[in-house]
Amino acid sequence: MSVILEVDGVTKRFGGLVAVNKVDFTVEEGSILGLIGPNGAGKSTLFNLIGGAYRPDEGRIRLDGKDITGWPPHRVAREGIGRTFQTTALFQELPVYLNLAIGYRMKTRSHILDVIFRTPRARREQKEITQRVMEVLAFTGLAEYFDRLAGSIPQEAQKRLAIGIALMGRPRLLLLDEPTGGVGPEETGRIIDLIRKVREAGITVCVIEHKMKMVMGLVDRLVVLNFGVKIAEGPPQEVCSDPAVIEAYLGECIA
Numbered sequence: 001m002s003v004i005l006e007v008d009g010v011t012k013r014f015g016g017l018v019a020v021n022k023v024d025f026t027v028e029e030g031s032i033l034g035l036i037g038p039n040g041a042g043k044s045t046l047f048n049l050i051g052g053a054y055r056p057d058e059g060r061i062r063l064d065g066k067d068i069t070g071w072p073p074h075r076v077a078r079e080g081i082g083r084t085f086q087t088t089a090l091f092q093e094l095p096v097y098l099n100l101a102i103g104y105r106m107k108t109r110s111h112i113l114d115v116i117f118r119t120p121r122a123r124r125e126q127k128e129i130t131q132r133v134m135e136v137l138a139f140t141g142l143a144e145y146f147d148r149l150a151g152s153i154p155q156e157a158q159k160r161l162a163i164g165i166a167l168m169g170r171p172r173l174l175l176l177d178e179p180t181g182g183v184g185p186e187e188t189g190r191i192i193d194l195i196r197k198v199r200e201a202g203i204t205v206c207v208i209e210h211k212m213k214m215v216m217g218l219v220d221r222l223v224v225l226n227f228g229v230k231i232a233e234g235p236p237q238e239v240c241s242d243p244a245v246i247e248a249y250l251g252e253c254i255a
């Protein structure tokens with residue numbers, strides 16, 4: 001197994017607050033890594049650093065050995081990292097298929113004039129987008145909702161749509177920030193099934209999650225953050241019996 005992602009001594013400060021403090025870990029290609037920790041531990045900030053929304057104050061981030069530290073988000077995305085956000089960012093007033101198509105736009109090169117004059121390039125890209133939208137609709141199980149407004153489909157389906165948008169650009173690594181947030185226990189299973197399917201498709205996954213039961217059955221390895229510092233790392237069973245983790249998590253971790 002080779003390492004796909006390497007987070008090496010990464011630090012991010014907001015004024016006097018050290019939100020992420022010299023964090024190190026690696027992710028094996030084809031695996032699922034869980035990132036847990038109490039509120040404010042620095043989990044989303046870490047994703048923002050990997051995804052390029054923030055630039056680290058210290059440390060390096062490497063994808064397949066290539067240093068991508070400080071790259072802007074669109075470049076990181078083109079290099080193969082897809083992501084979802086903690087607060088689902090959908091175009092609520094647009095149909096599901098258009099939400100997916102917009103997710104693909106950054107990969108295309110058509111200039112607005114290509115679109116207006118319907119040049120061969122624009123037509124080719126249109127065809128490509130349509131095909132990819134169909135694939136992702138099928139993959140995420142959203143075909144039945146394709147022309148429904150994104151804001152009108154069930155919460156759980158909206159979460160799958162957010163994952164679908166991130167999949168449009170064919171990432172090698174997918175970062176999921178609380179993919180089951182705000183979804184009831186019965187519907188959480190469908191999202192977990194989708195995450196497993198993503199991994200079976202050969203995509204490596206890093207997932208931030210609060211629901212410990214879900215994490216335990218899903219991930220290969222866990223990284224635990226507390227006040228920006230990595231306090232534990234390893235196979236989920238091992239990490240959850242670690243006294244420091246139990247203390248930081250107020251016992252919630254006992255599966």
Ligand SMILES: Nc1ncnc2c1ncn2[C@@H]1O[C@H](COP(=O)(O)OP(=O)(O)OP(=O)(O)O)[C@@H](O)[C@H]1O
Nearest residue numbers: 014017019037038039040041042043044045046086
């Ligand atoms: N843009 C920002 N400016 C200033 N402080 C920030 C910013 N983003 C995050 N922080 C702070 O950094 C710390 C880590 O926040 P972060 O959102 O990464 O935590 P988290 O682990 O994702 O928490 P949660 O589980 O609640 O989502 C918090 O104290 C937060 O208030």
Ligand SMILES: [Mg+2]
Nearest residue numbers: 043044045086
């Ligand atoms: Mg967060």
